[in-house]
Amino acid sequence: xxxxxKIRIRDLHKSFGKKNVLNGVNLDxxxxxxxxxxxxxxxxxxxxxxxxxxxxxxxxxSIEIDDIEIVxxxxxxxxxxxxxxxxxxxxxxxxxxxxxxxxxxFDLIQNRGFNKKEAKIVAVxxxxxxxxxxxxxxxYPSELSGGMQKRVGLARAVITRPEIIxxxxxxxxxxxxxxxxxxxxxxxxxxxxxxxxxxxxxxxxSARKIADKIAMLYQGKIIWYGTVKDLDKTTNPYVRxxxxxxxxxxxxxxx
Amino acid sequence: MIIRLGEAFLRxxxxxxxxxxxxxxxxxxxxxxxIYHCFVPPFYFKLFFKQVLDIxxxxxxxxxxxxxxxxxxxALQTYSGFSGFKAESVIASVVLISVTRELAPVLSxxxxxxxxxxxxxxxxxxxxxxxxIDALVTLSTNPFKYLVAPRLWAGLxxxxxxxxxxxxxxxxxxxxxxxxKLGFNPANYITATFQDLQYIxxxxxxxxxxxxxxxxxMMGCYHGYKSKGGAQGVGNATTNAVVSSSILILxxxxxxxxxxxxR
Numbered sequence: 001x002x003x004x005x006k007i008r009i010r011d012l013h014k015s016f017g018k019k020n021v022l023n024g025v026n027l028d029x030x031x032x033x034x035x036x037x038x039x040x041x042x043x044x045x046x047x048x049x050x051x052x053x054x055x056x057x058x059x060x061x062s063i064e065i066d067d068i069e070i071v072x073x074x075x076x077x078x079x080x081x082x083x084x085x086x087x088x089x090x091x092x093x094x095x096x097x098x099x100x101x102x103x104x105x106f107d108l109i110q111n112r113g114f115n116k117k118e119a120k121i122v123a124v125x126x127x128x129x130x131x132x133x134x135x136x137x138x139x140y141p142s143e144l145s146g147g148m149q150k151r152v153g154l155a156r157a158v159i160t161r162p163e164i165i166x167x168x169x170x171x172x173x174x175x176x177x178x179x180x181x182x183x184x185x186x187x188x189x190x191x192x193x194x195x196x197x198x199x200x201x202x203x204x205x206s207a208r209k210i211a212d213k214i215a216m217l218y219q220g221k222i223i224w225y226g227t228v229k230d231l232d233k234t235t236n237p238y239v240r241x242x243x244x245x246x247x248x249x250x251x252x253x254x255x
Numbered sequence: 256m257i258i259r260l261g262e263a264f265l266r267x268x269x270x271x272x273x274x275x276x277x278x279x280x281x282x283x284x285x286x287x288x289x290i291y292h293c294f295v296p297p298f299y300f301k302l303f304f305k306q307v308l309d310i311x312x313x314x315x316x317x318x319x320x321x322x323x324x325x326x327x328x329x330a331l332q333t334y335s336g337f338s339g340f341k342a343e344s345v346i347a348s349v350v351l352i353s354v355t356r357e358l359a360p361v362l363s364x365x366x367x368x369x370x371x372x373x374x375x376x377x378x379x380x381x382x383x384x385x386x387x388i389d390a391l392v393t394l395s396t397n398p399f400k401y402l403v404a405p406r407l408w409a410g411l412x413x414x415x416x417x418x419x420x421x422x423x424x425x426x427x428x429x430x431x432x433x434x435x436k437l438g439f440n441p442a443n444y445i446t447a448t449f450q451d452l453q454y455i456x457x458x459x460x461x462x463x464x465x466x467x468x469x470x471x472x473m474m475g476c477y478h479g480y481k482s483k484g485g486a487q488g489v490g491n492a493t494t495n496a497v498v499s500s501s502i503l504i505l506x507x508x509x510x511x512x513x514x515x516x517x518r
Contacts, residue, residue, distance in 0.1 A: 055389050082395045093390040107394045
């Protein structure tokens with residue numbers, strides 16, 4: 001039986017002024033699968049994820065989530081989509097003015113009718129799942145280390161048990177050990193929820209660990225798509241250059 | 256040659272004009288969207304009261320000091336300028352009119368623009384560049400309702416109250432100088448003040464305050480919301496919020512005065 005497509009992207013274009021960032025992206029994300037989009041800085045990875053989330057409006061093309069078109073749809077449709085999604089932002093994007101547990105429980109309190117007491121109990125439980133103790137619940141995000149902030153961001157992304165989770169550069173700025181801890185937590189939470197995940201990263205160790213499928217974005221197009229095993233066998237010169245981290249090859253970097 | 260020069264001239268003129276028109280359109284769209292979300296639930300009352308405290312209560316010392324010295328200096332200047340006239344009633348009247356109609360609303364608004372407009376732009380701007388506003392959207396919370404609407408309501412409703420307090424303190428400043436420095440009779444000074452009390456003067460001052468409060472919050476939110484480019488972008492947003500709200504306050508001050516008092 002063919003797998004169910006959770007997110008279908010067709011011929012997606014987005015430009016800022018004269019700069020074409022997305023130049024006809026086609027991508028399918030299957031239910032329960034972990035897709036990692038790799039690519040250099042400035043290739044449009046973040047723009048892609050923001051288009052899917054409705055944070056940016058594409059110039060043309062189609063994005064369907066559970067067969068529902070979201071491009072140029074009214075805010076109610078996009079809001080309903082958001083209730084199915086969770087997102088871990090690159091810098092955590094925790095609200096400075098709220099405590100750790102209020103950050104984690106934000107959606108529960110604002111949109112799901114939880115009172116503060118119930119919400120705090122759930123938040124502390126989820127914080128424990130990501131390896132944080134109860135005593136940090138009443139601290140403010142600025143009092144935490146980068147790794148802890150990422151974990152709090154992860155707790156906030158998974159607390160509503162979303163069907164789709166987005167990870168924006170989840171290991172950037174972390175030491176290799178903390179990066180691996182975050183990778184493990186991503187795998188665990190996705191497995192636990194049975195969620196479909198889309199990660200964008202340029203950290204190949206992280207990509208290899210968490211991906212079922214990998215897609216490479218270059219000059220606004222998906223130029224390669226396959227499994228982690230395929231990645232090591234591919235002869236695509238762009239992919240080879242990227243995974244080997246070489247400055248010599250078809251990918252030209254402006255100096 | 257002439258045609259080419261003409262083209263170059265038009266191009267030089269055209270670029271800033273197009274940029275200006277784009278900014279104006281962008282601001283108008285933002286204002287319309289912000290006002291719409293002020294009237295559409297959900298309403299975040301807790302955030303509104305927090306803003307009331309920030310804009311109102313914590314601005315009291317600044318507004319109090321500003322209007323106190325404004326009232327005092329007007330009394331002193333009027334005395335030196337009008338010393339040949341019947342001083343007591345003239346000074347009480349000039350202090351009353353200038354404080355309630357102009358000094359309290361305009362100076363309080365300018366002080367609050369520096370204090371609150373800048374803080375709003377910095378806070379919302381930081382939220383923008385650290386993706387906290389994107390995070391709000393992904394958590395099914397509309398940033399206009401959550402961040403902008405409570406600030407607009409608070410600015411609109413709280414500044415008139417602040418100015419009312421400023422009116423009283425400013426008139427008291429005039430009284431202090433009149434009685435303790437210039438040696439007027441306290442009872443006569445107070446009687447002269449109340450004799451000249453006109454509702455139109457106070458009401459026009461409060462209408463101005465409401466408009467100024469709205470302008471301060473709107474500019475703070477707009478520049479913060481649109482800021483980009485990290486710390487420098489947030490810095491620019493803060494400066495732009497204070498400068499644009501100060502200029503708009505002075506323009507609208509004239510327009511409202513014209514509306515109330517031109518015959």
